[in-house]
Amino acid sequence: MSIDLSIITNYGPQLLLGFWMTIKIVVGAIILGMPFGLVLALGRRSRLAIIRFFATSFIEVFRNTPFIIQVFMLFYVLPFYGLHLPAEYVGVVALAAFGSAYFAEVIRGGIDAVAKGQLESARATGMSDWQAMRYIILPQTLPIILPAMTNQTLSLVKESAILSTITVGELTMAAITVQGETFRPFEAFIMVALLYWALNETLAIIMRRVERKVSRRTSSSSRAKVVRAAPAATEG
Amino acid sequence: MAAGSETKHNFLEMTEIRKSFGDMTVLHDVSLSVSQGEVICIIGPSGCGKSTFLRTANWLTPADGGEVRLAGELVGGVPDARSVSTQTKELNALRARVGMVFQNFNVWPHLSVLENVVCPQMVVAKRRRGEAEKQALAALAEVGLDDKKSEWPDNLSGGQKQRLAIARVLAMDPVLVLMDEPTSALDPELVSGVLNVLKRLAQKGMTMIIVTHELGFASSVADRVVFMEEGRIVEEGAPDVILQTPKTERLKLFLEKLNITAFKPNSDSAGHPTMDSGS
Ligand SMILES: Nc1ncnc2c1ncn2[C@@H]1O[C@H](COP(=O)(O)OP(=O)(O)OP(=O)(O)O)[C@@H](O)[C@H]1O
Ligand SMILES: [Mg+2]
Numbered sequence: 001m002s003i004d005l006s007i008i009t010n011y012g013p014q015l016l017l018g019f020w021m022t023i024k025i026v027v028g029a030i031i032l033g034m035p036f037g038l039v040l041a042l043g044r045r046s047r048l049a050i051i052r053f054f055a056t057s058f059i060e061v062f063r064n065t066p067f068i069i070q071v072f073m074l075f076y077v078l079p080f081y082g083l084h085l086p087a088e089y090v091g092v093v094a095l096a097a098f099g100s101a102y103f104a105e106v107i108r109g110g111i112d113a114v115a116k117g118q119l120e121s122a123r124a125t126g127m128s129d130w131q132a133m134r135y136i137i138l139p140q141t142l143p144i145i146l147p148a149m150t151n152q153t154l155s156l157v158k159e160s161a162i163l164s165t166i167t168v169g170e171l172t173m174a175a176i177t178v179q180g181e182t183f184r185p186f187e188a189f190i191m192v193a194l195l196y197w198a199l200n201e202t203l204a205i206i207m208r209r210v211e212r213k214v215s216r217r218t219s220s221s222s223r224a225k226v227v228r229a230a231p232a233a234t235e236g
Numbered sequence: 237m238a239a240g241s242e243t244k245h246n247f248l249e250m251t252e253i254r255k256s257f258g259d260m261t262v263l264h265d266v267s268l269s270v271s272q273g274e275v276i277c278i279i280g281p282s283g284c285g286k287s288t289f290l291r292t293a294n295w296l297t298p299a300d301g302g303e304v305r306l307a308g309e310l311v312g313g314v315p316d317a318r319s320v321s322t323q324t325k326e327l328n329a330l331r332a333r334v335g336m337v338f339q340n341f342n343v344w345p346h347l348s349v350l351e352n353v354v355c356p357q358m359v360v361a362k363r364r365r366g367e368a369e370k371q372a373l374a375a376l377a378e379v380g381l382d383d384k385k386s387e388w389p390d391n392l393s394g395g396q397k398q399r400l401a402i403a404r405v406l407a408m409d410p411v412l413v414l415m416d417e418p419t420s421a422l423d424p425e426l427v428s429g430v431l432n433v434l435k436r437l438a439q440k441g442m443t444m445i446i447v448t449h450e451l452g453f454a455s456s457v458a459d460r461v462v463f464m465e466e467g468r469i470v471e472e473g474a475p476d477v478i479l480q481t482p483k484t485e486r487l488k489l490f491l492e493k494l495n496i497t498a499f500k501p502n503s504d505s506a507g508h509p510t511m512d513s514g515s
Binding site for chain 2: 118122123
C-alpha cells in the first residue's frame, strides 16, 4: 500500500479544523473539570453527610461506567427532559464530568498524603477548615498530584475521540469523514494519530516544566514526599 | 511565674473532661484550673492521657464530656447549646489567641521561615503584610532565628524548627500557649536551646501548659506540676513538693523510673531529667 500524499494537502485543512475542535473541547473540559474535581474531593471530606454522599456517588458513577455510555446519556437522554444542547457543549460537559471524577480521586490522594499534623497545626492557629486547605494543605498537595494530574489530562485527550460518536466535529470525526470521502483509511488515520500524539507530547512537556517549577519552589523533603506519594496518587 | 497582683484566677477552666476512644476511656472527668501567668507542667507515664488532655484545652480533640472555658468564654463543652456554625466561628476566634506547639514541630514546609510566621497573622488575625512581617521579625528575634528568615524550614535543625513553631505562636500574641513535649523529638544537644526560649517566656509571664519529661526544666520553671496516670490527675502542687516529696506510691515509682533512666541524675543544665530544683 503506497501513501498518497495528496490526501494530506487536500484534506489537511479539514483535519486541522477537527484538531482545533479537539483542543477547544479538551481545554474546556480541563477548565471545568479540574475545579469541579477539587470541589468533589473537598465534598468527600465535608462535615455534612449529604454532601459526602453526593460527591462519593458522583465519583463512583463516573469512574465505574463506560465513557461512551455517559456521553450517550447526556446526548440522547437530556433532550427528553427538554434540554437541547449542541453536540460540542454536550461533549465538553461529558468530558469534564468524566475527568472531574478522576481528578477528584487524584486530589483526594494528594490531600491524604500531606501529614495530618499539617492540618492540625493550621487549625490550632484558628484557621477555618477551608483556610487551612487553601493556605496550608493544597499548596503542599500540588507538587504531589501534578504527575498524576498530567496522566489524567493526557487520557482526557484520548477519550475525547469518543465524542465523534455524537457527531462532534473533532479530530476523529474529521478523520472518519476524510476516510469516507477518499477511501484511504491509512493516510487519514495515521495523520490523526500523529496529531493526537503531538498534542499529548506538547502537553506532557508543558506539565513537566510546571512540575519542575513547582518542585523547585518547595523544599527537599516535600520533594521526597512527591516520590513517596506518587504511586498512591496515580492509582485509580 | 505568677504575675503578682494581676493574677486572675480561673483564667483557663477545664471542668470534668471526659474522653473515650472506642471502649477505652482515656480521660476520667479531669479538671484543671489555670491562673493567668501560671506555668503548668504535666508529667506522667506514656499513654496516660497527657496529650489528649492538652488537646481538649483548645478543642483540637473534642471531649465527650465536660467543658473548657477561657477567660469565661466557652471553648467547647458537652452538651453545647450553640449552633455548629457558631461553635466553629467562636472556637476559631479563641484558637487565634491560644498557641499550640507540637512534639514534631509541624512547621509548614512550603512556606519560608518568615512566611510560616506571617501566614496565620494575615489569614486569621487579618493583619496587613507590613505589620505581620514586623511582628514576625520580632518573634523570630525572640527565638534567635532572625538570621534564618529566608530559609526553607527543611534546611533548619530540629531545634530551629521547634523555635520557628514557637515564633509562629508568639507572633499571634497568645494569651495561653499549649505545648506537647516540645523537646521530645530533639537530639539531646538541641534541647537546651528550646528550653531556654521557654524559660524566657515563663519569666515574661506567659501562661503555659507544657507536657514534658524534662523534670529539671519542670522544677525550675513550673509554678505547678501536675502528675497524671491512667486518665486521672493523681497529684498536683508546687514543683519541689511534687518532685521531692511525692505522696502517692505511683508518683514515687514514676520518678524513680525516670531517675534511673536519666542521663545525668544531678545535671546542672536544663534539659536532663533531674531532681535538682536549684539554680
Ligand atoms: N486518636 C486516637 N484514637 C485512638 N486511641 C487514641 C487516640 N489518641 C490517643 N489514643 C489512646 O489514648 C491513650 C492516651 O493517649 P495520649 O496520647 O493522650 O497519651 P500520652 O500521655 O500523651 O502518652 P505519651 O507520653 O506517649 O505521649 C493511649 O492509650 C492512646 O493509645
Ligand atoms: Mg503524648
